[in-house]
Amino acid sequence: MDSHQSDPHRRARLRWRARRGMLENDIIFERFFDRYEHDLSDADVGALTRLLELSDNDLMDLLLARKEPEGNLSDPDVKRVLELLRKV
Numbered sequence: 001m002d003s004h005q006s007d008p009h010r011r012a013r014l015r016w017r018a019r020r021g022m023l024e025n026d027i028i029f030e031r032f033f034d035r036y037e038h039d040l041s042d043a044d045v046g047a048l049t050r051l052l053e054l055s056d057n058d059l060m061d062l063l064l065a066r067k068e069p070e071g072n073l074s075d076p077d078v079k080r081v082l083e084l085l086r087k088v
Helices: 008-017 023-039 042-052 056-063 076-087
Strands: none
Touching: 008 023, 008 042, 023 056, 023 076, 042 056, 042 076, 056 076
């Protein structure tokens, strides 16, 4: 990952925002942040922010690889973060 996201408040806000209404999403994001939170770059934070704008069901489809990112989500940053999320 490139250029570390050094603002702990921004990372903490993102972690809070990742709390979802769907338990399965919560578990995946909890594991992701436990593993990667301190290594996130600005690009990673931006990609996560865009993913978190999705509905719970759309996000779950991406996390479980039932769908692949399309449109404005089909870029290298989102794809890289999504692969990390899928591995946890």
